[in-house]
Amino acid sequence: MVLNQAREDIVKILNKAGVKATPADIVFPPNAAMGDFSLPLFALAKEKKIAPGALAQKLQHKLQPQGLVERVEIAGPYVNFWLRRDDVAKVVFTLTPTLSHRGRGSNRQSPSTRGRGQGRGNQRVMMEMVSPNNNKPLHLGHLRNAFLGESVARLLESQGSKIVRACLFNDRGLQIAKAMLAYKLWGKDKTPKSEGMKGDQFVVQWYVLFERKAKEERAGLSPEKSKGLALEKQAEELVRKWEAGDKETLALWKQMSGWALDGINETLKRLGIKFNATYFESQLWKQGKKVVEQGLKKGVFKKDETGAVLIEFPVAAGLQPALPPKILQRADGTAIYATADLALGSEKFRKYKLSRSIWCVGQEQDLYFKQLFAIYQMLGYKWANQCEHMTYGHVFLPEGKMKTREGTVVEADALLDHMLGLIKEEVRTRHDHLNEKEIEDRAEIIAQAAVRYYLLKVAPKTAVHFDPKASIAFTGDTGPYLLYTYARIASILRKAGSNSPQPPLKIRGGEGGVMRGEGMSNLEWHLIFQLARFPEIITQAAQDRGPSHLAQYLYKLAQQFSDFYENSPVLKSAKPTRAFRLALISAIQKTLKQGLHLLTIETVEEM
Structure with a gap:
């Protein structure tokens, strides 16, 4: 994974400066203005019996970029690191997952994820x-x-x-x-x-x-x-x-x-x-x-x-x-x-x-x-x-915990039918060209996505207070919102005439946002960096038995896409920016599809 390689490069930089560190010591900074990675110096300063800020100043001239690290800066008690955006972007575009369409709830393994990550294989x-x-x-x-x-x-x-x-x-x-x-x-x-x-x-x-x-x-x-x-x-x-x-x-x-x-x-x-x-x-x-x-x-x-x-x-x-x-x-x-x-x-x-x-x-x-x-x-x-x-x-x-023997159990069939009814009218209103069978099938996918995501976005050991109406909202932290984001990108790609656009050989950004590096905007970079995190998020979710990690990640990715799309033209941007941005949103769409598959959720091409 490219971010693991970046962490290893940071450790080498620190070791050469006389700082003993491991990849686990490298953290994400509290805000993006502080760089892509950060090393807090509090523990090391305590060990050396020196103020963190003073230690940072002593290290300032010893820290030299190498590998995927483009720049190193000191900010108070932190050492901050910026990555080479072009190099990271190329890896992200190369490794973006692909996933064929599968039926709802299919438990067959997706070829695109087999063997990836750092989990134990062949168990x-x-x-x-x-x-x-x-x-x-x-x-x-x-x-x-x-x-x-x-x-x-x-x-x-x-x-x-x-x-x-x-x-x-x-x-x-x-x-x-x-x-x-x-x-x-x-x-x-x-x-x-x-x-x-x-x-x-x-x-x-x-x-x-x-x-x-x-x-x-x-x-x-x-x-x-x-x-x-x-x-x-x-x-x-x-x-x-x-x-x-x-x-x-x-x-x-x-x-x-x-x-x-x-x-x-x-x-x-x-x-x-x-x-x-x-x-x-x-x-x-x-x-x-x-x-x-x-x-x-x-x-x-x-x-x-x-x-x-x-x-x-x-x-x-x-x-x-x-x-x-x-x-x-x-x-x-x-x-x-x-x-x-x-x-x-x-x-x-x-x-x-x-x-x-x-x-x-x-x-x-x-x-x-x-x-x-x-x-x-x-x-x-x-x-x-x-x-x-x-x-x-x-x-x-809202009525409280389910109880079977008193006849007040919330049966799965009844709940799914209720959710289906809520969604069907919305689908029928949005797509009057669909026949009843198509409306039923699409509404079933969306209804199940609403239930599945609502139940999985919460850490397993935490009680879930299921709210049917909140779960079907097309905005906010819901399954339908993620399906909407996926379908929105699908629509853009259809208009562009390509479902799998390839980025230009020279990674470049374009209009909109604060420019940095080779012309890539911060909005574009934040999306690429988020995509780069996908493999380690999957690994963490598997190790912790916590799909909620992945749900939170996908919601943040969808939010970042929305911010990007509101501020950065895609279809109307000039070459090579258009090709780059099409490749970027295509990578986002594939990652959403793969992530939703791991959450047992099927996608739809239209909402």
Whole structure:
């Protein structure tokens, strides 16, 4: 990357002047007037027991430009460096990414980013994400999970890693048993088809009904009992029957689970989310119980006075002393969620020979994953330290946090349909020449861009307060604004008659702005410098598991383009300025497209 080379050249300049420094010591100055890079002298001055300003004056005549550095100046306690703009621009134009069009949400790797950056290449990494439950549809929180997991997967791919996208369907247990029981008691042979509903939306209504009835029962309002058992007890009995292989229970489970999974897969298809590996808790629980038995024999697990199997995390184990005990199997012998994970960990690393396994799961499971990874260590698994929990915060609407059991969940389908409706009228007004299918397709891309960007622009561990109306604005820090910027450049390039203009051999600027160097304006240079930062931004986002770094970068790039375009004519400028500026905005457009792809966002050529 050209800026890394510049940092290395700065370090050489400093070393020759007797200053020990590393590329990490070189920072961006607080404002562009102070140069392109800066070295604060506070730490070095403290070490040498001299005032920073005095140290700067002593160094002034020892600092000689070389390599990509054109000029060095002292400003108070700072050493500031200016780069050779022509040389940087040539590299930027040469390395600007190219990206072919791909379908919405496609998780295929873009050839233009493969192997770039400073991430570890050739690692095989599994990204487990979404993790649907078969008693309810995907909701807004699942959207954050899916987009975050997919975006980080693409970022890691851009650094050379080979990604295995995985999903564990939580398709057994007490939650689906509750929906099954409610359907059994009050369903009266209804089906998704008879009710005109998606399968997952049909199933969740029975889960919600169960919770309402159980709440009423607990309050003593209208007891619903069968064979002398309360609703909660009946649901637990269904779980035992399921594990015992009761034919009637299994048939009902297969029917309702099938309805739910059909609906969930329909939503995943709309989102463009695909998996290389799919796991089902219903296929893992038996192997998980074998691990429980092995753990008991080794003395790692134990039974409490009720007969439940648990694990304790003693301080002597060198793990997390603050971790509370974890139940791994109920007293009645039935498995829980953790039982399946005991089996799945080994299966993942065995089959795919992973370098790392990442679980993208919300912060409410932070404690669980600390316990799970500690269990892997205590069981002696060699790959235990290659496990990572990629956590993220809750998603809130003005009404508050989403809750499924009370029937107030913000379903993914409903939210996307609402966003689509908001966008369609705007698209229809702007483009009356489009037919309904074209309007629908374009509005869907813009609506999903609005949701994806709004959820990804916030640091993962920070809660998101999602505002549907704010997210679809065509101005400000939104997905539609970035799509608008991309489409605006596409329109300029179409008018120019070239989608991939080449800069003249001699890099030059032109009218507008403060002139510097070989005629390049500061507005042009700031754009080129921002483009030069793109590879390191991707690397940082991949390393930090933080797509928000990239989102912030793209928004700033779009803002800088807007400032440039308002003050610098492109199509009406004279040669060779016109060719240079067309090449510059083409590079911006390609970078926007590549960056948005890494954020799982598809672009449009017209807004």
